[in-house]
Structure formats: structure tokens, C-alpha cells
Amino acid sequence: MPVITLPDGSTRPFDGAVTGTTVAASIGPGLAKAALAMEVDGRLMDLSAEIGTDAKLRFITRRDPEALEMIRHDCAHVLAEAVQELFPGTQVTIGPSIENGFYYDFHRNEPFTPEDFPAIEAKMREIIARGAAFQRRVVSRAEAVDVFVKKGERFKVELIRDLPADQVITLYSQGEWTDLCRGPHMRTTADIGPAFKLQKVAGAYWRGKPENPVLSRIYGTAWRDQKELDAYLTMLEEAEKRDHRKIGREMHLFHLQEEATGSVFWHPKGWKLYRTVEDYMRRRLDAADYEEVKTPQLVDRRLWEASGHWEKFRHAMFLAKVEDKDEADRTYALKPMNCPCHVQIFNQGIRSYRDLPMRMAEFGACHRFEPSGALHGIMRVRAFTQDDAHIFCEEHQIAAETVRFVDLLSAIYRDLGFTDFRVKFSDRPEVRAGEDAVWDRAEGALKEACVTAGVEYELNPGEGAFYGPKLEFVLRDAIGRDWQCGTLQVDFVLPERLDATYVAEDGTRKRPVMLHRAILGSFERFLGILIEQHAGRFPLWLAPVQVVVATIVDDATPFAQQAAAALRAAGLRVETDLRNEKINRKVVDHIEQRVPVLAVVGRREAEEGKLVLRRLPGREQEVLPLAEAVALLRREGMAPDLSSAPVAAE
């Protein structure tokens, strides 16, 4: 006699095992209609599942987040059925729901193209209209194998064979079509509704392994209703407008060209932005007791052999040789990272525990031969500059240094407009160097430091570096892709390999621990994200051109030039627009160029020595005497780490 407890605390007894459908019907016709699935004692289940014992039950209706996931998962099934109806011989593999949608991987000699979408979507609508019920069937392993062997579905057979022994194997049918699936599903295909759209095709390796066959993946998106779908598609269009590659071109920040694949040509305006961020970072690091260094670009392979990079990462290193016959057998490599060079500096002279922690920073230009398919605008390049630093410290200092680092990183991200970032904690991988006891202490120190610093992290099991655990600080681009920017990695191995030592308090020689850490990660990537974050409309202190002084008539030109000079003298980045154009046109152009402040000078202002300030793209205007305008903009345009300092007298 099961007693069902509902979320409001009320209970309902039943005579025997009941399905969710029955319970819903017993509560009311509205719920019976709305319930798509249910959660029984915390487990999501089909509405048609039987409940035989006392249980807590919650119905899932269209409004619940779980429903959205089910709509997408169900939609993936419908996609697979549609594809198999239209393209006989296509084999199915897997098709999960993902953020904002779903995909399904197919095996077919001829990959799908977007031209196939209209037919597939039409077929999907047909299947949804049929409204076949999702029917769950528990089968034995042998039976499951048999079903898919008969259908010639070798990928499914492989999946079944690899399922854990105690796994209950279930098949879900929607009408004639059956898939291996864990479930749960909604009641019928009709519950999916009309709000879905196929988006793109892509190649994907079977089970993610490059040695496996390439499958043809179809991505789609699905929502509760048309309104949500439209909103999502509009959001995607808006996101495209923020693309750093597009904005970089429009604002004349940088360009890329094939003679230097993966390297950025920074234009004057882009370089202003770069330098503004670099100057800011340098001040921040100085204030945080880092010491800046600069190390060689080209380093003999012997150092890379010693550090271990030669063995592990040679494939990603650019090599250089010279023709000189005496030098001909020497091989140099462009540094892919800075740490071995920093250890060389550490190793000059004898270090004492009193010197630690030593925080050695470098805006280090690195080159890595990234796979061609990985390149992406300025976010993933082959030549980049890290805001790198290595903290040489004693093991007991790891936690305190981590807290310091996280505090610094948070302050910097806040200043640059990022209050919302994710932290991933990657712990020991299977293949690793160092004893477990050391890993225990390092991981413990990092976790503790996160708690102290008030940072919430998600665990990323087994993803640590082979030399130590790490924290990754992840920012998201306009299109919703995640990028690792900041990182903190604990390293016990490199000091060993490169023989770094210090004299400890007890007079013995010890190995320092190295903390590899970066906040921006690479300037290139970070600036790409910064551009997208602000859609190119930077806060005044970051804007490459902060003020444009624009004239209305030629008579105003001398004063405009005088005003621009005064603004420049106050440290502002200023341009003049003296063109023979109407002010309307100038406003439009500078809005397009995402200039934050337009200072308009007409005949009146020229006579009175005033500026009309307009914050673009806004419409409000304020008229100020030149000196006041300069003081105001100067104050506003100051970097956040400077603006708290008292402003020097004019």
C-alpha cells in the first residue's frame, strides 16, 4: 500500500503499485495533462513507471528545468528516427541533450550537410505529430545485443558490450523506432512541441578518440515554445555582433593574415588597448610584490631537454637553426613557456628561505605550434604573451600564496568587468609525478585556500598537470564558449629537474615549490574576451580612443585643436574629427567606432571656450568649460587602481 507524499507535504495512499499517470489523474485533470515526467525520491522517471512503495513524488511539467532537458533529449531521438527513415543505412550512436540543445552522432559514408536539414526537420515534425508514446522496455544484455546486431547497428552493440555488468539495460521505442537509452522520456513525441531547429553539422570522432571512425554530428536546439526559441536565436545573432574578430576589424584593433598564421598584427588602436591593460597589470603586480623579469626568446634545446619539454612537447615547439657552419648542429627553440627560464634566474646565486616566497613575473612572449584546427581569432593563437609569474616558495606557503593570488585575480577581473567567472579545481591525474602524500598536502592547501578566499570551485577530477594540482579560472565568450584564462598550478617536479634549491631554516638544502600562475592567461585571449564582454564599448579607461573632438563648422577648428591638446595633456587618448561633414554624420560614425565620449565644438563653444560632451551611444549632452571638461574626463578615464589615489592639482 504505497503512500505518495507530494511536494506540498500532502499524502495519498494507494491500494497497490501505481503509475505517475494514475497519481496525476487522481489529483486533477489539469495536472494529468501537464505532467510530463516525475521525480520519485529524487530520481527522474517516466510518468508511466510504477511506484510500489512509499515515496516522495514531484511531477515535472513544462515549466521545470528538467522538462527542457527532456524536450531536448526526446528531440534527439526524433532526429535519429527521422534520419534513419530518410537515409536508410545510417547507423545511430549517441544523442544527448546539451546546453541549449542536443546533438546526435550518426555513422554514414556520406556526411550530412545543412542542405539536408529542411527534409529532416519536416520529417521530425511529422514524427512529433504522430505523437507515439515513448515505451520503456528492460532487456537482458543478450537480448539487447541481439536487437542491434539484427539491425546492423554496430556502434550500439559496442556500447552495450561496454556497459557495466550491473547496469539495467533499457530500450525506448517511439512507435516502430527503438533506441538503446537510459531514459527517462516524456510521454509521447508530441510533448516535444514545435520549438526546435537543426543548426549545424560537424565531424566528431566515435567516442572522442581520433583513431576511431569520424561520425557526422547534427546539432540542434529545442525549447519549450516558439517564443523561447526565437529569443534564443535572437540572442545568438546578438552574440555574433560581439564577435571579437568582427569588432577587431571594425575598430581597427588588429588583423591576421596567412603569412603569419596564428600571430596577431596589432594596429595602433589595438595596441593602445593592449598597452593600457599591460600597464595596469604591471602596476598591479608591482603592488603585489612581484618582481618583473625578461627572459630569452630563443633557447638552446639543452635547456628544454633538461626541463622535460623536449621529450613531451617538442611537437608543439618552433625550432630554429642557423646556417653558420660552426653553429649548424645547435638547435634552438622559441620558448613555449617561461618557467625554465625563470628557474635559471632563481638558480643564479644561493637562495635562502628568507628570500621566499619569490614572485617572479614576466610578460613572456611564447610560441606554440597549435594544431591548425585549434586556431580561433586571437583567442587561440601560436604566438602570445602570457602575464606569467612563478612563485618560488616553501610547501607550507602554498595556501597563503594561493589566497593572495585569488584575491589579486578577483580584484583584477572585477576592474576589467568580469564579476562572473568559474573556477575549476583539477586534482591528481592517473599518470603523475610525486608521492601521494605530497599530492594530499598540495590539493589540501589549494582547497583550503579557495575556502579562505571565498571562491567556489567545481571539481575537475583527474585533470591536474602531471606535476601538480591546478586551479583554472574560466571566462565565457559572447558565443557561450568557455576559455581558460587564469590558472594556478602547483609544481613539485620542475624545481627538481632543473635543480632549484634554497637553504632552509635548518641549514639544509631544499627544493622550493613552484606555483605557475597567470591571471589574464594570454593577452591575446584575454583581450579577445574583453572585446566580446564589452562588445567593443569599453569603459573610458580602457577605450583605445577615449574622446573625439568634433567640429560643427570650420570656424571651430582652432578651438577644437586647442581642446584636444588640453585633453591629451591630461593623459587622455583623443582624436579630432575636423571633417567637412554634418555633425549628424560625425555622431553616427563615432557611435559605430564605439568611441565613449564625443566632445562637440560649434561656433558658440569656440567663442565661449566650452565643450558639449555626449556619452556615446547615449543622447544626453552636457556643456562644460574646457578646464572642467578636462578635469572631469581625466578623473573618469583613470584606471580603477589609480582612481582612489588623490588627483594631483591641475
Place this chain on the structure above:
RNA sequence: GCCGACGUAGCACAGCGGUAGUGCAACCGAUUCGUAAUCGGUAGGUCGCGAGUUCGAUUCUCGCCGUCGGCACCA
């Protein structure tokens, strides 16, 4: 690197087996016009690179390079 799509003027795009067009930008001229595009004129392209098919290739085929979307990679 793998799968697919794409590569035409500075930018956005059109076109096509018969040696290229539109808009904006650029340049020249007129206009001096008070806050979301003034008017007129001129110039600009080995149609990514290389090879093949063809009387003839920007157009069709192949190779390479690059870009884009994924996958894989990301010390």
C-alpha cells in the same frame, strides 16, 4: 591534425564556361550645415595560390594555403 562549409575591391555582399558588378569606405569637387548617414563626380579587383579539363576558367576537377563551425588538442 580530422569532418564539413567557405575564400570575388578596405568592409559587406551579388554574379557566372565568353577576361567582373552593387552598397558603404577611399579620392576630387560643391556645401559650413547644432547632435543617429549632404549632394555630385572619380578611381579601385592576376575573383586565395598552383595545376588540370576546355577554343576559352573567377565559374568545372584536383592539390595546397587560409578562414569559419564542430571534433581532437590546449604543457
